[in-house]
Amino acid sequence: MEKTWSQVELIREAFHYQSRFEGSTMVFKIDFPVTEHPLFPSLVNDLALLSQTGFRVVIVPGAKEWIDSVLEEYQIPSLYNGTVRITSKEAMPFVQMAAFHSATRFITGFSGSRVDAVIGNFIRARGLGVIGGIDMENTGTVDKIYMDSLRRVIDLGMVPILPCIGCNSSGRPYNVPSDEIALAAAVQLKAAKLFIVSLSGGLRKDMHAVPSCAEAGENSRSIRLTPQEAARVLESNAVYRGNKAFCELDLALKASCAGVDRVHIIDGGEEGAILKELFSNLGSGTMLYADEYESIRGIRSRDIPGLIRLMEPLMQQGILVRRSPEDIQAKKEDYSVFVIDNQIHACAALHDWGEGQGEIAAVAADPDCAEMGLGRRLVHYLIEKAVRKRYKRVFVLTTSTQDWFESLGFREAPVDTLPEKKRCLYDYNRNSKVFALDI
DSSP: OHHHHHHHHHHHHHHHHHHHHTTOEEEEEEOHHHHTSTTHHHHHHHHHHHHHTTOEEEEEEOOHHHHHHHHHHTTOOOEEETTEEEBOTTTHHHHHHHHHHHHHHHHHHHHTTTOOEEEOOOEEEEEOOEETTEEOBTBEEEEEEOHHHHHHHHHTTOEEEOOSEEEOTTOOEEEOOHHHHHHHHHHHTTOSEEEEEESSOOOBTTTSOOOTTSEEOGGGBEEEEOHHHHHHHHHHTGGGTTSHHHHHHHHHHHHHHTTOSEEEEEETTSTTHHHHHHHSSSOSSEEEEOSOOEEEEEOOGGGHHHHHHHHHHHHHTTSSOOOOHHHHHHTGGGEEEEEETTEEEEEEEEEEOSTTEEEEEEEEEOGGGGGGTHHHHHHHHHHHHHHHTTOSEEEEEESSOHHHHHHTTOEEEOGGGSOHHHHHHOOTTTTOEEEEEEO
């Protein structure tokens, strides 16, 4: 029964995100090593599925590692100015060959799914010139995205692929970093999402200096960061800025600051990572979000079925007292919900019993979001609300969650310390324990 319920919830989440983002543009910057991974065909199939179901997919393939390999094979030095490749005149033909080879891998993959894809010259570039006294030669930067051409391809239902090559107005080719192309394309297309797909392992709290307030999931993966938190991570790890994970985070932060609402850093070696990140709340990678992704707010009448759905398993187990929709409606102003992407994932109430005391009740959270601590965050929110209302104390009645409330600072108290109105309604058959917190 539990497994079936979990599957139903997963389907609900998938439909929710499908309806929310269908028709939106998503840019995928995919590193070259991902294309050599055994799961690459599966990843391309997932991208094809997105394209076939109404998402506007744009691919920016990375080619750095393949370019290095090709240059080494032909005994041409790979020179860098910091992290930026210096593309010599001698190297440029081989860079072009490697860039288009990398892009062609996606064409091959999409052909098996009957999705049309186009490798195009969508980038006008200009040379970087001399930086710090070093001539960058045929290395360039994005001067312009040919938006009309790009949109025409997308409107035809085709997947545009943007290799790391751009030409200037006179036709001279330049090697342009794929990070820059992905950033420019996502910003100018007003993409709903930018995905950064690699095999770097992503950002983990057990390996990198990440703010303690940032949420972590399994394997210490950072689930999501605000742009402010991302900036603090980069500042705290400045000495490691050449590290792949931080380069990805830096690109994500630039995109977020440039107006891309959501940027996702995911592991291209994980089965179904793109679909899990797109169609579930916890995802599979790290998300930078600048829009109103989650919030705590009061409930509306249309929220009540969602509250009942969350509380029903706990009411069946006797952990929560049974409440009807009419009961909740009558005390609607007391309830708060934790909303993620307009979906309710936790609820709780603060009831005023007079004598300067409030009861925190009906605490329920989606078990699939357990590691996010939604119930804990709601209780803290209600404690702060009680402080603003000048309550002296908040209390809870519980039969089985006393350890959890103790971890939040609550201590056991006698029944006779309850406000008189609540004491009169106390159910001695249920024999709930009272835990209270002075505020």
